Amino acid sequence: MSSQPQLSHSECSDCPIRHRAVCARCEPQELGELEVIKYYRSFEAGQTIIWSGDQMNFVGSVVSGIASLTQTMEDGRTQMVGLLLPSDFVGRPGRENAPYDVVATTDLVMCCFRKKPFEDLMARTPHIAHRLLEMTLDELDAAREWMLVLGRKTAREKIASLLSIIARRDASLTKRGLSGPIVFDLPLTREAMADYLGLTLETVSRQISALKKDGVIHLEGKRHVTVPDMGRLMEEAGDDADGGFLV
Amino acid sequence: MSSQPQLSHSECSDCPIRHRAVCARCEPQELGELEVIKYYRSFEAGQTIIWSGDQMNFVGSVVSGIASLTQTMEDGRTQMVGLLLPSDFVGRPGRENAPYDVVATTDLVMCCFRKKPFEDLMARTPHIAHRLLEMTLDELDAAREWMLVLGRKTAREKIASLLSIIARRDASLTKRGLSGPIVFDLPLTREAMADYLGLTLETVSRQISALKKDGVIHLEGKRHVTVPDMGRLMEEAGDDADGGFLV
DNA sequence: CGACCGTTTGATAAATGTCAATTCTAGTGG
DNA sequence: CCACTAGAATTGACATTTATCAAACGGTCG
Numbered sequence: 054m055s056s057q058p059q060l061s062h063s064e065c066s067d068c069p070i071r072h073r074a075v076c077a078r079c080e081p082q083e084l085g086e087l088e089v090i091k092y093y094r095s096f097e098a099g100q101t102i103i104w105s106g107d108q109m110n111f112v113g114s115v116v117s118g119i120a121s122l123t124q125t126m127e128d129g130r131t132q133m134v135g136l137l138l139p140s141d142f143v144g145r146p147g148r149e150n151a152p153y154d155v156v157a158t159t160d161l162v163m164c165c166f167r168k169k170p171f172e173d174l175m176a177r178t179p180h181i182a183h184r185l186l187e188m189t190l191d192e193l194d195a196a197r198e199w200m201l202v203l204g205r206k207t208a209r210e211k212i213a214s215l216l217s218i219i220a221r222r223d224a225s226l227t228k229r230g231l232s233g234p235i236v237f238d239l240p241l242t243r244e245a246m247a248d249y250l251g252l253t254l255e256t257v258s259r260q261i262s263a264l265k266k267d268g269v270i271h272l273e274g275k276r277h278v279t280v281p282d283m284g285r286l287m288e289e290a291g292d293d294a295d296g297g298f299l300v
Numbered sequence: 301m302s303s304q305p306q307l308s309h310s311e312c313s314d315c316p317i318r319h320r321a322v323c324a325r326c327e328p329q330e331l332g333e334l335e336v337i338k339y340y341r342s343f344e345a346g347q348t349i350i351w352s353g354d355q356m357n358f359v360g361s362v363v364s365g366i367a368s369l370t371q372t373m374e375d376g377r378t379q380m381v382g383l384l385l386p387s388d389f390v391g392r393p394g395r396e397n398a399p400y401d402v403v404a405t406t407d408l409v410m411c412c413f414r415k416k417p418f419e420d421l422m423a424r425t426p427h428i429a430h431r432l433l434e435m436t437l438d439e440l441d442a443a444r445e446w447m448l449v450l451g452r453k454t455a456r457e458k459i460a461s462l463l464s465i466i467a468r469r470d471a472s473l474t475k476r477g478l479s480g481p482i483v484f485d486l487p488l489t490r491e492a493m494a495d496y497l498g499l500t501l502e503t504v505s506r507q508i509s510a511l512k513k514d515g516v517i518h519l520e521g522k523r524h525v526t527v528p529d530m531g532r533l534m535e536e537a538g539d540d541a542d543g544g545f546l547v
Numbered sequence: 548c549g550a551c552c553g554t555t556t557g558a559t560a561a562a563t564g565t566c567a568a569t570t571c572t573a574g575t576g577g
Numbered sequence: 578c579c580a581c582t583a584g585a586a587t588t589g590a591c592a593t594t595t596a597t598c599a600a601a602c603g604g605t606c607g
């Protein structure tokens with residue numbers, strides 16, 4: 054419905070995620086091989102990209118937009134287990150079926166490869182395999198970081214942790230740095246935040262109101278956030294204000 | 301203190317984790333190269349193997365015993381973010397400092413490699429790099445599975461989930477299968493279970509008592525557990541009794 | 548025997564969830 | 578341009594779960 058840019062003839066060399074995605078380490082010649090087998094797909098906000106249990110016949114990278122990985126229990130309880138940002142990789146070489154739902158949280162563009170050709174290429178291209186290992190290890194660290202949030206933090210700390218992650222990512226994209234106020238738009242609904250944090254949407258709403266009342270954040274509308282003091286926000290998150298390690 | 305078997309001259313070919321560890325895919329000649337640089341280290345229950353933030357100068361595999369990865373907040377709240385069983389890998393090639401504490405939960409033997417030689421060997425041995433990627437992806441899946449437990453399950457479901465994981469692992473080691481009663485010893489104190497599940501030890505204790513009262517498990521002493529009906533336990537864990545995917 | 552550690556159990560408090568009513572906001576069609 | 582509507586978000590009252598604090602138990606090791 055929404056008019057999306059047609060990207061099917063973009064060159065890898067111009068790609069916005071060229072230096073961070075699974076292809077980051079590739080030599081020009083290797084990039085050429087990827088270029089031949091890649092194709093773009095666009096998804097609208099809310100669309101499910103992959104259903105848990107489905108056969109995965111492609112893998113790919115998020116080029117723009119945000120996707121989420123979610124698990125659902127039989128009674129409907131859901132937990133988001135990952136947030137996929139531009140350059141993040143979807144799919145697992147060597148695995149047949151998807152272990153979680155992958156849902157487009159915003160409008161989304163992905164750079165895809167059919168699974169088999171990608172696996173073949175990876176088998177003979179250590180630069181790709183090596184980069185994928187590196188990215189997977191980073192994701193594992195992030196997942197474990199998140200386990201601390203889910204297991205031990207209070208609702209207020211959980212909200213502060215999530216805002217702090219989004220704020221840091223945003224600061225790193227816009228290269229504005231972490232000193233001075235940070236301004237960004239929340240890419241998630243209250244319900245999506247609740248699913249990420251293991252809370253109800255009412256608790257999310259209350260804690261956001263509380264952080265606002267206490268001056269930790271300012272809100273314009275529901276989604277537009279200003280963080281006047283990043284150090285303060287990180288204190289609220291229960292993190293060491295200096296020792297942040299993920300960028 | 302405790303008299304531990306001296307393993308320093310064991311052969312890789314006899315190694316109990318030969319087929320599951322990072323060396324699983326190695327050819328005999330590659331194994332020989334590992335053999336040259338490997339060395340064994342033993343740790344007693346309770347000992348901290350690596351402190352968070354410390355420089356990592358080795359990597360390695362758990363040969364026997366159990367270790368845990370834990371994160372600690374400034375105020376002392378701790379969350380276990382991983383349980384390392386025999387064949388699991390510790391350490392990250394390409395990273396200088398340890399992101400979490402690694403603690404020996406039981407007496408432990410590890411097969412270690414100094415980091416630099418291992419990295420060099422890995423760089424020229426795709427079988428190792430490939431196996432490490434595979435293992436890391438499995439760990440990522442396990443971490444995400446655990447995020448659902450931490451974020452959305454009740455205390456009772458959390459306990460049942462933990463017991464079910466230990467029971468399945470045990471059944472797979474002893475090759476007794478999942479039909480019929482399963483018997484095992486808990487390798488964790490109540491406090492360690494609490495740290496893993498994001499609960500207090502009191503809540504752990506109460507829920508174990510409740511599961512016992514309801515006949516889901518039997519206890520002899522504090523640690524020796526019998527699960528008369530694995531399907532029942534998995535129901536209590538909130539998992540689909542048939543669709544378990546991790547073994 | 549006595550001290551200690553891990554564990555259990557009880558009473559109570561605090562945090563978060565649940566249910567329900569409103570408010571806000573963006574978009575739609577008259 | 579302006580109601581009208583649907584979805585998102587907020588807020589309130591109350592219920593439930595889990596944490597906290599405290600006491601006591603049981604086995605093990607000196």
